[in-house]
Amino acid sequence: MDFQTRSMRLNNARRKVTNYLVSGLSILATIIVIVPLIAILFYLIYKGASSLNLAFFTHIPAPVGEEGGGMANSIVGSGIILLLASLMGVPIGIAAGVYLAEFGRGKALATAVRFTADVLNGVPSIVMGISIYSLIVIQQKHFSALAGGVALGIMMIPTITRTTEEMLATVPHAIREAALGLGVPKWRTAISVSLRTASPGIITGCMLAFARVAGETAPLLFTAFGNQFWSLKLNEPIAALPLQIYVYAISPYDEWHRLAWAGALVLIVMIMVSVTLVRIVANRGVLKGGS
Amino acid sequence: MGVGILVEDLNAWYGTTHTLQDINLHIPANHATALIGPSGCGKSTFVRCLNRMHETNPIARATGVVRMGEVDIYKDASPVEIRRRVGMVFQRPNPFPTMSIYDNVVSGLKLNGFRNRRILDETVERSLKQAALWEEVKDDLKKKSGASLSGGQQQRMCIARALAVDPEVLLMDEPASALDPVSTSKIEDLIFQLKSQYTIVIVTHNMQQAARVAENTGFFLNGKMVEFDSTHKIFTNPKDKRTEDYITGRFG
Amino acid sequence: MLSTVAAAVTPAAAPQAGNAAASPIRDFLSRRGSGRLADASFAAIMLVCALSIFAIVLFILSILIVRSHLSLAQFGWSFFTRSAWDPVSGDFGALPFIFGTLATSFLALLMAVPLALGVAIFLTELCPQPLRAPISFLTELLAAIPSVVYGLWAVFVLIPLVRDVIGPFLVKFFGWTTLFDGTNFGVGLLTASIILAIMILPIISSLTRDIMTAVPNSQREAVLALGATRWEMIRIGVLRNSRIGIVGAIMLGLGRALGETMAVTMVIGNHPNISKSLFAPANTLASVIAGEFSEATSDIYLSALIEIGLALFLVTIVVNAIARLMVWAVTRNAPARVQ
Numbered sequence: 001m002d003f004q005t006r007s008m009r010l011n012n013a014r015r016k017v018t019n020y021l022v023s024g025l026s027i028l029a030t031i032i033v034i035v036p037l038i039a040i041l042f043y044l045i046y047k048g049a050s051s052l053n054l055a056f057f058t059h060i061p062a063p064v065g066e067e068g069g070g071m072a073n074s075i076v077g078s079g080i081i082l083l084l085a086s087l088m089g090v091p092i093g094i095a096a097g098v099y100l101a102e103f104g105r106g107k108a109l110a111t112a113v114r115f116t117a118d119v120l121n122g123v124p125s126i127v128m129g130i131s132i133y134s135l136i137v138i139q140q141k142h143f144s145a146l147a148g149g150v151a152l153g154i155m156m157i158p159t160i161t162r163t164t165e166e167m168l169a170t171v172p173h174a175i176r177e178a179a180l181g182l183g184v185p186k187w188r189t190a191i192s193v194s195l196r197t198a199s200p201g202i203i204t205g206c207m208l209a210f211a212r213v214a215g216e217t218a219p220l221l222f223t224a225f226g227n228q229f230w231s232l233k234l235n236e237p238i239a240a241l242p243l244q245i246y247v248y249a250i251s252p253y254d255e256w257h258r259l260a261w262a263g264a265l266v267l268i269v270m271i272m273v274s275v276t277l278v279r280i281v282a283n284r285g286v287l288k289g290g291s
Numbered sequence: 292m293g294v295g296i297l298v299e300d301l302n303a304w305y306g307t308t309h310t311l312q313d314i315n316l317h318i319p320a321n322h323a324t325a326l327i328g329p330s331g332c333g334k335s336t337f338v339r340c341l342n343r344m345h346e347t348n349p350i351a352r353a354t355g356v357v358r359m360g361e362v363d364i365y366k367d368a369s370p371v372e373i374r375r376r377v378g379m380v381f382q383r384p385n386p387f388p389t390m391s392i393y394d395n396v397v398s399g400l401k402l403n404g405f406r407n408r409r410i411l412d413e414t415v416e417r418s419l420k421q422a423a424l425w426e427e428v429k430d431d432l433k434k435k436s437g438a439s440l441s442g443g444q445q446q447r448m449c450i451a452r453a454l455a456v457d458p459e460v461l462l463m464d465e466p467a468s469a470l471d472p473v474s475t476s477k478i479e480d481l482i483f484q485l486k487s488q489y490t491i492v493i494v495t496h497n498m499q500q501a502a503r504v505a506e507n508t509g510f511f512l513n514g515k516m517v518e519f520d521s522t523h524k525i526f527t528n529p530k531d532k533r534t535e536d537y538i539t540g541r542f543g
Numbered sequence: 544m545l546s547t548v549a550a551a552v553t554p555a556a557a558p559q560a561g562n563a564a565a566s567p568i569r570d571f572l573s574r575r576g577s578g579r580l581a582d583a584s585f586a587a588i589m590l591v592c593a594l595s596i597f598a599i600v601l602f603i604l605s606i607l608i609v610r611s612h613l614s615l616a617q618f619g620w621s622f623f624t625r626s627a628w629d630p631v632s633g634d635f636g637a638l639p640f641i642f643g644t645l646a647t648s649f650l651a652l653l654m655a656v657p658l659a660l661g662v663a664i665f666l667t668e669l670c671p672q673p674l675r676a677p678i679s680f681l682t683e684l685l686a687a688i689p690s691v692v693y694g695l696w697a698v699f700v701l702i703p704l705v706r707d708v709i710g711p712f713l714v715k716f717f718g719w720t721t722l723f724d725g726t727n728f729g730v731g732l733l734t735a736s737i738i739l740a741i742m743i744l745p746i747i748s749s750l751t752r753d754i755m756t757a758v759p760n761s762q763r764e765a766v767l768a769l770g771a772t773r774w775e776m777i778r779i780g781v782l783r784n785s786r787i788g789i790v791g792a793i794m795l796g797l798g799r800a801l802g803e804t805m806a807v808t809m810v811i812g813n814h815p816n817i818s819k820s821l822f823a824p825a826n827t828l829a830s831v832i833a834g835e836f837s838e839a840t841s842d843i844y845l846s847a848l849i850e851i852g853l854a855l856f857l858v859t860i861v862v863n864a865i866a867r868l869m870v871w872a873v874t875r876n877a878p879a880r881v882q
Binding site for chain 3: 015016018019022023025026027028029030032033034036037038040041043044047091092093095096098099100102103104109110112113115116117118119120121122123124125126127128130131134135138154157158161183185186187188190211212214215216217218221222242245246249250257260261264267268271272274275279
């Protein structure tokens, strides 16, 4: 009897120790992860803030070797490319999401589309870049903002499709039935009832997709290509913020490094704003939402 | 004025389940008809066949004839056209959460393209008065959202919404089952007043409710309509033993 | 019987018989069409947009195959088994890049997975409620930071760190493994693996958290009721049930690591090289495309790079598809059985 209780006691002690050990390890892991990441974030903000000035937003880069200059052309260029991308990606993505949620419920085709969209989201962006290069740039024999916009636009589609579908799925079926019962045709119900009710979430999804492609560099390497000067034409190479950050980061010039840090800060702030907005809208939607 | 409904050999399926079997009945115009029966007996399915809402489920199917006045609703018209003539009130209130009370009530008109401001205003007032909700919400029509009302108020607003399109038939699928007794009695009063203007079909679990509001009652069991007669007859001297068992509470 | 009942009731002759005041509404509604055409066209447009997802995949596949046909024809399968990479003579073999991709991804997973699991366990089971939101917000933020920004940090902070601190440390204590031979310039496989690990950690962690939260509380309570310690409850009640999903989450992290381009390009040294030393410069499938695309002047060079892109596309599709299936299998089901 003594033998049994002693081994039982040993066993219990071992289990307790294991328990504390694992708890300790997971806390350690969290600290190992969080602390350096916060450090990275603060370093980026510090370096970026000290490099940022008004000229950054209003000037184009100075000639090599000179001080000053900014990334105004990259900011505007990014804006143009993202506008093109959104014009392409948002309507198609939302429409595909509407199909999945309103017309395709339960059908095998819808499942296949959903799965393919998820898988597409994992395809490296550089593959998208070389595909559009092969399609548009080779044909046109020059780089262009248009090609960049198309590349980013295609990347937005699967993301927006999935988030639109998920948001539409939260719309209670009862209110669709209410509209159908009133003799409202299905297309009108989808637009004026389903989309309208889910619109905060859908807009959030579009913002997320937008923020994601706004930071993409690889697809632009072979499409928009980058430009040291002002360019507003869709058929010419154009500067983009992440692209220029890359070019300046690997360059040997200190002045360009400064621009890269500042640009990185602008990107991070934009990301922070979108992530925060997404959280606010998501929480509000849950609290406010339909029955 | 409402219109009578003639049902001949109606059969309905959800996938392979034969939910309604050979239903034959006549629902008289400008009367209230109650449909009673235990859970799952098919009365909700039946009512949904009357405005072709049954078809919104992709695996649902129906055969037979349903004649509303002169119109065979399955052959002579599209589902959308029928639903504009037949109003429906559901078990749980389902107001449109993004719309104001005003917009909710006239949604059946606005979403179908109706624009005339004056008539819309009049319709809102008329329908809310018919639903006995006007006094409670008349100052907040455009300020409050439809979803911000209490349960009983929401259901009365849904009734107003159904009435706004001036239907000929009003279908009500257990309209008071999710509500408190005070709201329930308000809705029963409503039905009493409305039935002279519309043909009302009300599905209910509550036999006392059927006895209170309806002139005629049909008893459903396992997808078949067992008996259909005046309410008085059904509750005092039913012909079928199954009806009698249900009425006296031996099952269901 | 029906006919007598029908005869006894006043029939409403025309479907339109309503009282005069309400008839404008009935008139209006009866003149509206059935909407069949609009419904059909609307559904068709939505369907076409949904099918565009398939079109995108097919488009990428076909254009990459077409544009890499030169290289495909010339080198065949040996493209992936040979170590040559000589643009001047036009001889191309992608094996060094396969090595680089596999080595960096493997190392990155080695570093990231235990930490990510630890964070996930902490956040779902051990973390006090008020801390949960800020930490998970932080993770979301970090997952959203673009690759080029991580790369920027890596170039100016991580490379000196590896060169001056981490490198010597590793040589001192682990030099016997011969993994740390050769000169350490700060760039190379090790640096690339570290930055990769940092980048895939948030994804693996938040997905694992989602999966662990999907396990219903009844499972946890059942195990606790048997007298288990907290760790045992986590191990038996949660992890065992979500094993497959967690593997899926890890595979998704792998998928991301395989395709990660910018940060890796900036720190890996860009050298087509297979070496045992972690300090050696190398290249991955993604980084060679990014780094050398602008220099690809000859058709065969371009074609070889595009063929690498094709390989990358196919590999990431397969890895992601398997991973998604695993995650889906766990998060869609009713509570899994306790084994």
